[in-house]
Amino acid sequence: MAAGAASGGSAVTDTYKDARTWLLLPAWLTLTILVAAPVFMMLIYSFLTKEFRGGVIWEFSLAAYDQFFFDRGLFGDDPAKIEWTYILIFWRSIWQAGAATILSLVIGFPTAYFIATRPEKSRPLWVFLITIPYWVNLLIRTVSMKFLLRDQGPLNDFLINIGLIDSPIHIVNTNFAVQLGLFYSYLPFMVLPIYAAVERYNFSLSEAAADLYATKATTLRRILLPAVKPGVIAGCILVFVPSMGSFLAPDLLGGAKNFMIGSLIEEQFKGNAGNWPFGAAASMILMSMVLVLLMFYARQQAKSEKAEG
Amino acid sequence: MVEETSATGWETQLSKNEQIAIDVRDAVKRYGDFTALKTISLSIKDNEFFTLLGPSGCGKTTLLRMIAGFEDVTEGGIFLYGDEIENLPPYQRPVNTVFQNYALFPHMTILDNVAFGLEMRGANKSDARKKAGEMLELVQLSQFSARKPSQLSGGQQQRVALARALAPQPKVLLLDEPLSALDLKLRKAMQLELKHLQRETGITFIFVTHDQEEALTMSDRIAVMSAGELQQLGSPNDIYERPRNMFVADFIGETNLLEVSVDKVENGRAICHLGGGHELTCNAVDEVGVGSKVHLSIRPERLFMSEEPAEGESLKAKVRENIFVGTDITTILDLADGPEFIVRTSNSDRGNKRIFEPGTDMYVNMEVGAARLLVD
Ligand SMILES: Nc1ncnc2c1ncn2[C@@H]1O[C@H](COP(=O)(O)OP(=O)(O)OP(=O)(O)O)[C@@H](O)[C@H]1O
Numbered sequence: 289m290a291a292g293a294a295s296g297g298s299a300v301t302d303t304y305k306d307a308r309t310w311l312l313l314p315a316w317l318t319l320t321i322l323v324a325a326p327v328f329m330m331l332i333y334s335f336l337t338k339e340f341r342g343g344v345i346w347e348f349s350l351a352a353y354d355q356f357f358f359d360r361g362l363f364g365d366d367p368a369k370i371e372w373t374y375i376l377i378f379w380r381s382i383w384q385a386g387a388a389t390i391l392s393l394v395i396g397f398p399t400a401y402f403i404a405t406r407p408e409k410s411r412p413l414w415v416f417l418i419t420i421p422y423w424v425n426l427l428i429r430t431v432s433m434k435f436l437l438r439d440q441g442p443l444n445d446f447l448i449n450i451g452l453i454d455s456p457i458h459i460v461n462t463n464f465a466v467q468l469g470l471f472y473s474y475l476p477f478m479v480l481p482i483y484a485a486v487e488r489y490n491f492s493l494s495e496a497a498a499d500l501y502a503t504k505a506t507t508l509r510r511i512l513l514p515a516v517k518p519g520v521i522a523g524c525i526l527v528f529v530p531s532m533g534s535f536l537a538p539d540l541l542g543g544a545k546n547f548m549i550g551s552l553i554e555e556q557f558k559g560n561a562g563n564w565p566f567g568a569a570a571s572m573i574l575m576s577m578v579l580v581l582l583m584f585y586a587r588q589q590a591k592s593e594k595a596e597g
Numbered sequence: 598m599v600e601e602t603s604a605t606g607w608e609t610q611l612s613k614n615e616q617i618a619i620d621v622r623d624a625v626k627r628y629g630d631f632t633a634l635k636t637i638s639l640s641i642k643d644n645e646f647f648t649l650l651g652p653s654g655c656g657k658t659t660l661l662r663m664i665a666g667f668e669d670v671t672e673g674g675i676f677l678y679g680d681e682i683e684n685l686p687p688y689q690r691p692v693n694t695v696f697q698n699y700a701l702f703p704h705m706t707i708l709d710n711v712a713f714g715l716e717m718r719g720a721n722k723s724d725a726r727k728k729a730g731e732m733l734e735l736v737q738l739s740q741f742s743a744r745k746p747s748q749l750s751g752g753q754q755q756r757v758a759l760a761r762a763l764a765p766q767p768k769v770l771l772l773d774e775p776l777s778a779l780d781l782k783l784r785k786a787m788q789l790e791l792k793h794l795q796r797e798t799g800i801t802f803i804f805v806t807h808d809q810e811e812a813l814t815m816s817d818r819i820a821v822m823s824a825g826e827l828q829q830l831g832s833p834n835d836i837y838e839r840p841r842n843m844f845v846a847d848f849i850g851e852t853n854l855l856e857v858s859v860d861k862v863e864n865g866r867a868i869c870h871l872g873g874g875h876e877l878t879c880n881a882v883d884e885v886g887v888g889s890k891v892h893l894s895i896r897p898e899r900l901f902m903s904e905e906p907a908e909g910e911s912l913k914a915k916v917r918e919n920i921f922v923g924t925d926i927t928t929i930l931d932l933a934d935g936p937e938f939i940v941r942t943s944n945s946d947r948g949n950k951r952i953f954e955p956g957t958d959m960y961v962n963m964e965v966g967a968a969r970l971l972v973d
C-alpha cells in the first residue's frame with residue numbers, strides 16, 4: 289500500500305511536469321508575441337533604410353542613429369557635429385518625467401498612507417475611488433484637462449472669482465502643464481504600490497519609535513520610509529518610465545515648444561511624413577536609457593543592502 | 598546648600614507616604630460603546646516591580662498603552678511623579694515599553710536598535726552606540742550587535758527589546774507579556790534575569806502577564822484585574838493567602854471553592870455550614886454577616902489527612918483518587934453528602950503527612966485560619 293502510494297505520488301509529479309509546460313505556454317506566447325517580437329522588429333527596423341512615404345527599404349544602414357546624434361549640414365556632406373536637437377528633447381523628457389514623478393510621489397504618498405490607515409473595511413472603497421477617473425480614456429482625460437486649465441477655463445475663472453488673481457494664469461502650453469498631465473495620467477501607479485507597502489507595514493514599529501522619543505517626522509524618515517522603500521521605488525519606476533515615452537500630455541498640453549521623446553517617435557510613424565528607421569532608433573535609445581537607469585538603481589540597491597547587512 | 602536641604606525635606610516627606618511613580622486616578626477607557634476599563638485607581642511606587650495580572654481581554658494592555666501615551670484616557674487622569682501626563686505625546690514621556698511582539702526595527706542592526714532611543718534623546722551617534730554596546734553586554738548579546746533582528750531567536754530578540762527600552766534610562770519601564778513567546782525553561786531563566794535587572798537599575802517596572810505563577814514569582818505587588826475592573830491589589834502573599842473575592846481566589850493558584858452559609862459569628866470567628874451536616878470554623882470577614890450564603894476558599898496545600906480527627910478543624914471524608922504530579926500528590930476526597938475536596942501533599946512532606954488508598958475513610962484537617970470567606 290505504502291509503496292503504491294509513493295509511486296502514485298511520483299506519477300503525480302510527472303504529470304505536473306507536463307502540465308507545467310502546457311500551462312505556461314500562454315504566458316510564453318504572450319511574452320514572445322507582445323514583448324519580444326515587437327522589440328526585436330524595432331531593433332531591426334532601426335538599422336534599415338527609410339522609404340520616403342513611410343515604411344522601410346530592406347537595406348542595412350546606420351543613418352537613423354547617425355541622424356540622431358550627428359549634424360552633417362543640409363546636404364549631409366559637412367564635417368560631423370553633434371546634433372543637439374534630439375539630445376535636448378531627450379533631456380527635456382527626463383526632466384519632465386522626473387518632475388511628474390516627484391509630483392506624483394508628493395501627492396501619492398500621503399494619499400496611499402491615508403488609505404492604508406483607514407479601517408480595514410473601507411480601504412477597498414478608497415482604492416476604488418482612486419481608480420474611478422481612470423475608467424475614462426487617457427486621451428479624453430488629457431483633453432478635458434486642457435479645457436480645465438486653459439485661460440478661460442474653470443480653474444482660472446474660479447481663481448479670478450475668489451479674487452486670488454486678476455488675470456488668467458497661462459498654464460496650457462507650459463512645462464508645468466505637461467507635468468500636471470503626466471502626473472494625472474499615472475498617479476494610480478504611484479499610489480497603489482505605496483499603498484500595498486504601507487498596508488503591510490507594522491505600525492507598532494512607529495509606536496516603538498515614538499516610545500523611544502522619536503518625533504513624528506523622525507519616525508517617518510527613519511522607520512516608516514525605510515520600511516516602505518520598495519513600494520516607493522516601484523511607484524517611481526511605474527510613473528517615470530511611461531512618462532518618459534508619453535506623447536499625449538506633451539502634445540495636447542505642452543504645445544510645440546515642449547516636445548518630448550514620445551511625440552518625436554510618434555511623429556515618425558504617423559501619416560506619410562515619417563521616418564520609420566529613425567523612430568525605431570529613437571525607441572531603442574529610449575529603451576536602453578531606461579534599462580541603464582534601472583540597472584543603475586539595482587546596483588545601488590545591492591550596494592546599500594551590502595553596507596547595511 | 599538651600600537646594601539640598603529642601604531636597605532632603607522633600608525626601609523625608611516622601612518616605613513617609615512613599616514616592617509614587619505612576620498614579621492612575623479614576624481612569625476610564627471607552628471604545629465607542631464598549632468600556633474597556635471601568636474607573637481604575639492604583640498607585641505604583643517608585644522602584645517597584647508591579648504586575649498587572651488578569652485573563653485575556655481584561656484591559657491590561659489598554660492600561661499600559663494609556664500610561665505609555667498610545668491611547669488617550671476617556672475619563673480621569675494618569676500622573677507621573679505627581680505630574681499629569683495626559684497632554685504629553687508618547688515621545689515626551691520618560692516611559693519606555695517592551696512590546697509584546699518586541700517591535701524591533703527590522704532594517705537596523707541590533708546595536709542601532711538599542712542606540713535609537715539614546716540618539717533620539719540627543720546623544721551623538723558614537724556615544725549612543727557606545728552606551729548601546731554596554732546595554733547589550735548587560736543582556737549578554739554583545740556578539741550579536743551587528744546582526745539584524747530577523748537573525749536572532751525569539752529569546753534573543755526579547756532581550757534586545759529589553760536592552761533597547763532600558764538604554765535611555767526611563768523612569769518607568771512597561772513590559773507587555775514579554776515572556777509569553779518563550780518556552781518554559783527560557784521563561785523561568787528570563788524571569789530571574791528581569792527581576793535582577795529591576796533590582797540593579799532601580800527602575801520602576803510595570804509588568805503585564807496573564808500567568809499567575811509568573812506574577813507571584815516576580816512581583817513586589819500585584820493588581821488583579823478582570824473585565825476592566827481592579828479586583829485586588831496587594832503583595833503576592835496577600836493575594837494568594839487572602840484573596841478578597843471569588844474571582845481572585847479562583848484565578849490565583851488552585852483552591853477548593855465551597856458554597857457555604859454562615860450560621861453564627863462570634864469572637865471574630867464565623868461558623869459555616871457546608872451542607873451534609875458538615876461545619877467549619879474560620880475567621881470572620883466584615884462584609885459577611887450571619888445568614889449570608891457565600892463562598893469559602895481553602896488552598897489544597899493547607900489541608901492534611903489523618904486517621905483520627907486532628908486538632909483544629911476536621912471533617913470526615915473518603916478518598917476517591919490519588920494523582921501523582923511530580924513534586925506533589927493530589928488527592929480527591931468526598932465528604933459524606935457534602936462537597937468534594939482537593940488536598941495537595943508535597944512529596945517532601947511524605948514523612949509526616951499521610952496518603953491513603955482510594956476508598957479509605959479518613960479525616961481531612963486544617964488550621965482555623967486556613968479557610969477564607971470571600972466577598973462575591
Ligand atoms: N482599539 C480598540 N477598539 C475596540 N475595542 C478594543 C480596542 N482595543 C482593545 N479593545 C477591547 O478592550 C478589551 C481589553 O483589551 P486589552 O488588549 O487591554 O486586553 P488584555 O488584557 O491586554 O488581553 P490579552 O491578555 O489578551 O492581551 C478587549 O475586550 C478588547 O476587545
Ligand SMILES: [Mg+2]
Binds near residue numbers: 657658659773
Ligand atoms: Mg494584551
